[in-house]
Amino acid sequence: MTRTFVACLAMLLAACSTPGVDTYQGGKPALALERFFDGPLKGWGTVQDRSGKVLRRFVVDIDARWAGSTGTLDEHFVFDDGERQRRVWTLTREANGSYTGRAHDVVGEAQGRGAGYAFNFGYTLKVPIDGREIDLTIDDWMYLVDDNNLINRSEMKKFGVRVGDITLLLQKQGRAP
Numbered sequence: 001m002t003r004t005f006v007a008c009l010a011m012l013l014a015a016c017s018t019p020g021v022d023t024y025q026g027g028k029p030a031l032a033l034e035r036f037f038d039g040p041l042k043g044w045g046t047v048q049d050r051s052g053k054v055l056r057r058f059v060v061d062i063d064a065r066w067a068g069s070t071g072t073l074d075e076h077f078v079f080d081d082g083e084r085q086r087r088v089w090t091l092t093r094e095a096n097g098s099y100t101g102r103a104h105d106v107v108g109e110a111q112g113r114g115a116g117y118a119f120n121f122g123y124t125l126k127v128p129i130d131g132r133e134i135d136l137t138i139d140d141w142m143y144l145v146d147d148n149n150l151i152n153r154s155e156m157k158k159f160g161v162r163v164g165d166i167t168l169l170l171q172k173q174g175r176a177p
Contacts, residue, residue: 020120027116031144033091033099036172037064037073045152045168052165056080060168069093107135117144125156134158148172 043060057080064073073089091101101110101121110123121140126133139155154166 021113021115021118024116024118027118029117029144029147031114031117031119031142031150033114033119034066034071034093036144036147036150037062037071037091038066039064040173041170042173043152043168043170045166048165048167050162050164055164060170062170112140114142118142136163 041062041064043062045058045060046054047056047058048054059078061076062073064071066072069092071089071091071093073087073091075087075089077083077085077087079085087103087105089101089103091099093099097113099110099112099114099121101112101123103110105126107124107126110121112119112121114120119142121138121142123138123140124135125138127136135158137157137160139157141153143151143153145151148171150170152166152168152170154168155162156164156166
């Protein structure tokens, strides 16, 4: 009886686990950050609470550039209430194929890895709420749809509890001169 219970519990936990990035190994088209995030991009997104209710909508313009193994993503957000935010990411492709990232409102260093058409980035973000900053853990997933479109889904957690999500569609806008 105990073995059966343990086996059932193990299967239940495995069924509830999040797929790892290796799940997407070999998926086409392959996402190469240096190729997709090169030049101007435009994005449209929503911020949802944990029930799925949309709290905010936004548009983002990104100027993305790479020099060797280092990329810069200069992001300009405009929210539906008129608020504007800017985040500048510095990404580095490491020798083992993983990526690290830094931005002014990221605590420490973001860590990321990709496989096939998917990329997963994890980091802690300082978010201004009601005149103070709180740290949210972000589990960021990017999925390349085709050469010009990418869907980004981010789960936000505080103390390990999901507090909301961000959904974003990014589209390449052509090559800058």
